[in-house]
Amino acid sequence: MALGKRDGRGAAIGTVQQWRATAQRLSSLLLAMTAIALMVMGKLDATLAERVRARAGDVIAPVLAFVSEPISSANDWLEEGTHLFALVRENARLREENMRLRQWQDSALKLEAENASLRSLLAYKPDPAVQTRTARVVGDQAGQYVRSVLVMAGTKDGIAKGQAAMTGAGLVGRATDVGFWSSRILLLTDLNSNIPVIIEESRERAIVSGDNSDFPRLIFVAQDARIVPGQRVVTSGHDGIFPVGLPVGIVRSVNGNDIRIAPLADLSRLELLQLIDTSMSSLTPETAPALPPVAPAPGTVPRKARGRS
Amino acid sequence: MTPTSVWHRLDQTARALVPGLILILATLLSLLPLGIPGWGQVTPPFLLMAIFWWSIHRPQSIPPSVAFGIGLLQDLASGAPIGQSALLLVITQWIISGQRRFLAAQPFLLVWGSFALVTAVAAVLEWVCYALLTVRIPPIESGLIRAGLGVALFPIVVRLVLLPAQRFANDGVVS
Numbered sequence: 001m002a003l004g005k006r007d008g009r010g011a012a013i014g015t016v017q018q019w020r021a022t023a024q025r026l027s028s029l030l031l032a033m034t035a036i037a038l039m040v041m042g043k044l045d046a047t048l049a050e051r052v053r054a055r056a057g058d059v060i061a062p063v064l065a066f067v068s069e070p071i072s073s074a075n076d077w078l079e080e081g082t083h084l085f086a087l088v089r090e091n092a093r094l095r096e097e098n099m100r101l102r103q104w105q106d107s108a109l110k111l112e113a114e115n116a117s118l119r120s121l122l123a124y125k126p127d128p129a130v131q132t133r134t135a136r137v138v139g140d141q142a143g144q145y146v147r148s149v150l151v152m153a154g155t156k157d158g159i160a161k162g163q164a165a166m167t168g169a170g171l172v173g174r175a176t177d178v179g180f181w182s183s184r185i186l187l188l189t190d191l192n193s194n195i196p197v198i199i200e201e202s203r204e205r206a207i208v209s210g211d212n213s214d215f216p217r218l219i220f221v222a223q224d225a226r227i228v229p230g231q232r233v234v235t236s237g238h239d240g241i242f243p244v245g246l247p248v249g250i251v252r253s254v255n256g257n258d259i260r261i262a263p264l265a266d267l268s269r270l271e272l273l274q275l276i277d278t279s280m281s282s283l284t285p286e287t288a289p290a291l292p293p294v295a296p297a298p299g300t301v302p303r304k305a306r307g308r309s
Numbered sequence: 310m311t312p313t314s315v316w317h318r319l320d321q322t323a324r325a326l327v328p329g330l331i332l333i334l335a336t337l338l339s340l341l342p343l344g345i346p347g348w349g350q351v352t353p354p355f356l357l358m359a360i361f362w363w364s365i366h367r368p369q370s371i372p373p374s375v376a377f378g379i380g381l382l383q384d385l386a387s388g389a390p391i392g393q394s395a396l397l398l399v400i401t402q403w404i405i406s407g408q409r410r411f412l413a414a415q416p417f418l419l420v421w422g423s424f425a426l427v428t429a430v431a432a433v434l435e436w437v438c439y440a441l442l443t444v445r446i447p448p449i450e451s452g453l454i455r456a457g458l459g460v461a462l463f464p465i466v467v468r469l470v471l472l473p474a475q476r477f478a479n480d481g482v483v484s
Binding site for chain 2: 024025027028031032034035036037038039042043049052053056057060064067068071072075137138139140141144145146147148149150177184186191192211212213266268269270271
């Protein structure tokens with residue numbers, strides 16, 4: 001009798017387990033279908049997906065910023081440590097570079113003066129001034145096929161969709177999903193990135209188009225354009241959002257139609273980005289730094305120049 | 310209620326939360342800018358490792374809804390198409406938890422082999438998803454490098470993180 005009772009309970013447990021397994025399988029199926037539906041919806045309504053991602057970024061970015069704080073300090077210490085070891089060599093290199101840069105500065109100042117006088121002769125109206133904002137990268141590129149980073153700056157800081165993001169060296173990409181205090185920057189290497197540019201020397205127009213490789217392609221180049229490795233590529237401003245003349249990259253290789261650009265910015269290691277706002281609302285004389293936005297570090301300005309300014 | 314039972318309960322809760330915490334840690338690890346040049350492009354699939362491991366050794370801790378949720382979080386944080394990782398993780402959890410009795414009884418080499426298979430399938434599936442959604446053919450190399458790195462690192466991650474975490478979660482013996 002007791003045996004029969006136990007058997008009954010065993011059968012009941014077996015049924016419950018079976019039922020639970022079926023329920024789990026069903027929920028897996030439902031969730032998989034939901035995931036597919038989400039992907040299709042994101043494709044059909046890109047604006048909605050963008051808004052959702054921007055809101056999610058607002059929640060995730062502060063968390064990442066908080067967690068990455070110790071990592072970035074550890075990296076800073078490590079860097080300082082390695083710098084200490086290479087101090088002498090680094091010093092010699094910097095002295096040499098400083099000399100070279102002084103020559104450049106001399107010629108830049110000369111050109112600036114010449115430019116100003118020529119402009120006054122022509123009654124030239126300068127390009128609208130730009131405002132830059134600095135944002136810290138808190139989220140690295142994580143998607144397998146997406147080349148983008150998350151930065152800690154959003155509409156609160158005046159960031160808007162389409163704004164150019166730069167490092168000191170060159171263009172990095174543009175802002176896509178802009179939240180209140182976070183934004184996603186689509187790198188110029190991403191498959192969906194197309195940036196109108198010109199070859200600095202020849203003023204030939206083209207598009208820098210990402211293909212997820214480290215070296216984006218230069219497309220829509222005129223048939224008779226003469227493009228050789230080493231030429232500089234800068235933004236043309238033809239999209240109406242980017243300012244004209246932001247440095248993008250250097251022509252790396254030319255194989256028939258396959259022209260590759262090496263970005264000037266080191267995209268593999270992004271820490272701080274400058275976002276460039278060219279909207280009319282920011283056009284006040286106080287907020288008009290010159291482009292490219294390079295501020296000389298204290299101590300690197302030669303005495304001669306200091307005296308002049 | 311005696312203090313012991315409160316402690317016991319807290320202890321039990323902490324142990325039950327371990328798999329979830331590991332999943333969140335794996336997500337963060339693949340998102341944080343670690344300052345290693347080029348890391349972002351080849352970040353191994355830590356989340357897939359964790360889901361794979363817990364599906365075999367502690368399936369009750371990660372029901373399909375958790376796999377879905379953490380995948381969605383990963384998609385939102387990484388800028389990938391929303392739903393892509395969620396789909397991959399739900400499918401992985403589904404398949405592996407169906408084979409868990411078999412896999413739990415196998416030597417590690419075979420588990421490792423299964424993980425390699427799952428990773429390869431996931432990489433291809435992710436590639437197909439992306440190609441369908443963007444109507445373009447993305448290069449698959451970076452995906453394969455990522456998968457390869459994940460397979461190579463799997464035994465280390467298991468030895469250093471997943472196995473100790475599993476022991477802690479199951480019986481409190483931390484090795």
